[in-house]
């Protein structure tokens with residue numbers, strides 16, 4: 414247990430946690446919440462009825478955690494009953510962000526009637542409006558970034574220079590370390606989608622700008638990945654309260670039961686992996702949101718077949734209508750042709766568990782930040798196919814700055830050349846090329862592991878965060 418646990422007689426502080434309802438956002442914030450619950454904090458998590466089940470594993474581990482379950486507000490762009498981005502894909506972010514801002518009043522009412530109200534708020538970066546909420550409640554807000562500090566720095570520049578950024582084909586980030594440039598189509602999706610004429614987008618923009626005025630930043634990232642950008646943000650915000658507590662998948666809790674996979678039905682996958690040589694299998698998955706088109710599915714299947722590499726391909730399946738149009742459909746006969754060398758898993762796979770298997774040596778990924786952290790934590794070479802959102806920014810960091818990834822395709826609608834794709838996969842998995850990248854990936858893994866050990870930087874940042882909240886509570890008591 415950390416040295417920062419409440420001392421005898423000291424009532425643990427009460428904090429309010431507000432996750433954003435997208436798989437890649439909620440799960441890592443729940444990991445941070447777990448860490449705080451392990452340190453005796455009193456916690457209330459804000460959620461909505463359909464998102465409540467995601468909290469179940471955490472709530473059963475920590476029965477003392479309370480929930481504030483509020484009905485999901487409506488928005489004209491949201492189909493009735495939708496409460497999570499996973500149901501709509503990346504396009505769902507905008508209406509969901511706007512709809513949730515309508516929870517301001519019920520949250521304030523709850524806060525004002527509470528006998529032991531929270532002393533701090535930790536809320537997702539996509540809930541920027543909660544900065545005003547925290548001000549109203551007179552408590553500090555910590556922003557949880559489920560992405561890295563490089564991305565946060567890029568976004569900060571974009572939101573603060575929106576008019577200029579939106580007018581350019583290529584944006585030069587001259588104020589950032591390494592002065593990166595991005596083509597307009599590779600900027601984070603929220604920037605590309607922003608429309609000045611729509612008052613709802615103003616809500617989003619104001620919230621995003623407000624993020625940088627918050628009391629502190631918490632990142633699922635760590636020094637060896639993001640130190641330049643941690644430093645940049647500290648200078649920009651004028652204080653040191655920027656905490657890199659990642660990779661969270663190494664801190665726990667154990668992620669093997671995430672998404673409730675039926676481990677019996679996939680026992681054959683682990684049996685097969687157990688018989689494969691170390692580092693010989695490519696894991697292929699594109700996160701919880703991306704559904705691939707018919708042409709993409711065909712090109713990817715063909716590339717995997719031509720590569721002659723061993724693989725596990727996790728296929729996100731769509732609705733009956735989407736699958737009728739070929740979305741998420743594996744080409745006929747493919748599985749028979751690759752039998753013994755490759756496995757297709759449909760739906761949800763225990764990714765963190767699979768990536769930690771000694772036989773997995775490569776990860777063909779969209780570069781979603783959680784996948785990136787899980788790959789790094791396991792020293793796995795990344796074959797990068799960024800598609801949308803923050804993924805092009807993440808890819809730049811991985812390929813060009815950290816040198817732990819190889820670029821294989823770019824774009825949400827791109828269809829890779831299957832010959833070329835097969836060649837890169839084959840060389841990376843079967844050959845002796847990419848040795849430098851593989852070595853750097855292993856080195857980064859070692860640094861990640863060091864960081865979460867006693868005396869390590871990520872654990873130190875977590876303790877510093879805990880101390881900061883304890884301090885806030887002590888000061889509140891003195892007022």
Ligand SMILES: O=c1ccn([C@@H]2O[C@H](COP(=O)(O)OP(=O)(O)O[C@H]3O[C@H](CO)[C@@H](O)[C@H](O)[C@H]3O)[C@@H](O)[C@H]2O)c(=O)[nH]1
Pocket residue numbers: 435436437438440559560671672698699700701702703727760761762763764765780781782783784785787801802803804
């Ligand atoms: O079958 C699956 C699919 C996913 N996961 C897990 O789900 C998470 C997926 O997160 P991520 O890799 O970040 O991908 P997305 O779900 O696509 O995440 C969205 O949110 C991320 C955080 O903001 C962004 O970085 C991404 O670009 C955005 O697409 C990871 O922990 C995976 O291990 C599984 O366990 N099994």
